Amino acid sequence: MKLTKNQIDDLNVQVTLEIAAADYAEQVKKKLNDVKRRADIKGFRKGMAPMSLIQRLYGDQALYEAVNGVVSEQLDSFIRDEKLRVVGEPLASEDQPENEWKVGNDFTFKFDIAETPELTFEVSKADEIPYYSINVTKAAKEAMKKNLLNQAGSLEEAEKSDAEGYIIADISNGEINAEGVYVSIRNVAEDVRPSFVGLKADDKVTVNVNEAFTNETDRAAMLRIKKEELEGINPEFTFTVVNVKTFVPAKEGEETYNKLYGEGVVKTPEEFEAKIEEQIRSNHRQEADYRFAKDAREYFLNKADVKLPEKFLRRWLISVNEGKFTPEQVDAEFEGFLADFRWQMVRGKIMQQFSLKVEQEDIRAAAESYVAYQYAMYGMPNPPQDIINEAAKSVLSDENQVRRMEENVEENKTIAAIRENVTLVSKKISEDKFRELK
Secondary structure: EEEEEEOOOEEEEEEEEEEHHHHHHHHHHHHHHHHHHOOOOEEEEEEOOOOHHHHHHHHHHHHHHHHHHHHHHHHHHHHHOOOEOOOOOOEEEEOOOOOOOOOOOOOEEEEEEEEEOOOOOOOOOOOOEEEEEOOOOOOHHHHHHHHHHHHOOOEEEOOOOOOOEEEEEEEEEEOEEEEEEEEEEEHHOOOHHHHHHHOOOOOOEEHHHHHHOOHHHHHHHHHHHHHOOOOOOOEEEEEEEEEEEEEEOOOOOHHHHOOOHHOOOOOOOHHHHHHHHHHHHHHHHHHHHHHHHHHHHHHHHHHOOOOOOHHHHHHHHHOOOOOOOOHHHHHHHHHHHHHHHHHHHHHHHHHHHHHOOHHHHHHHHHHHHHHHHHHHOOOOOOOOOHHHHHHHHHHHOHHHHHHHHHHHHHHHHHHHHHHOOOEEEEEHHHHHHHHHHO
């Protein structure tokens, strides 16, 4: 047996394996003897079929398994002895010669092996990354106050409809009738919306519902029919206004403060202003933290300057995804894959530098945080802990979710380590300028 190494470049190696008949003969013999002992062939007692028959029936399979076993063992030994940082797995070379699969023949195999580079950078105080402090402006506070008062507002009866309000109407096209339908005028298609503004009780307006309500699910719900029944109906409906409602923001005062923050938390306009500013600053910190994570990732990707065996990786991705994705689909996602792959390497190096690990407790806490966030999105900001625990168990039973949680924890620990160990360059910036950052 002969192994020849051809170093193509720093990250690519071609290995040629020349396997003589003597290198695999014993393995073929052993496999055929194993088959003979287990073979239950009609006309022969179990294990007593002649070897010539076993050879004829199973010889090709035994040869294939024996030769591939030798190849796999030699490749593994080569990778281990050379201490290669293999990416993916070895691929048959594009100039692989044809082999005639026949016992007694010699075989030649060529494999391409690619490596990831050794990363040598370090995170230190010599690394400077900006951290933005976003100014709180009067305009931002006024906008936040308006949003909060709207949040605490309510629908009240009005004389005429406006673009932010609702009408309650009976609608009919002569065949389909629906009474007391609530119509949010904001949800009417923009070019039809003006016909819904300025309506009073008892007014009538004829509307093409297909044009006014383009979402089929919402349209079917409004007409109180099944979605599949929409096709073929007369879309011209008469809307007879029963009532008009408009949205009225809450008035500033203790009742509104209690509604927004809880009983007695905010009592005066000054405390309300302070609470607004605190909320804006909190939002700005979250945005600044997100921006820092983005800048830190970009900074260390540039510093590490990770070179990858891109040609090999493209071939490998096409190979392992055969039947799942076309080569064209792999090509379309390839740049994104490379960016993520590079960051995984950089992140792994930083985790190693600071001896960071992802523990089971970290994943469990991440699952609970994820569940709590989901409940908050559905209007339950403070669900009981036992509900969170039970839902988190369900999340952690999904392997894909666990992998996602593990990656998120690793990302958060990496960014936290960077933030603690680099020099933060504080930069004050306006909200408008911050939004313009790329």
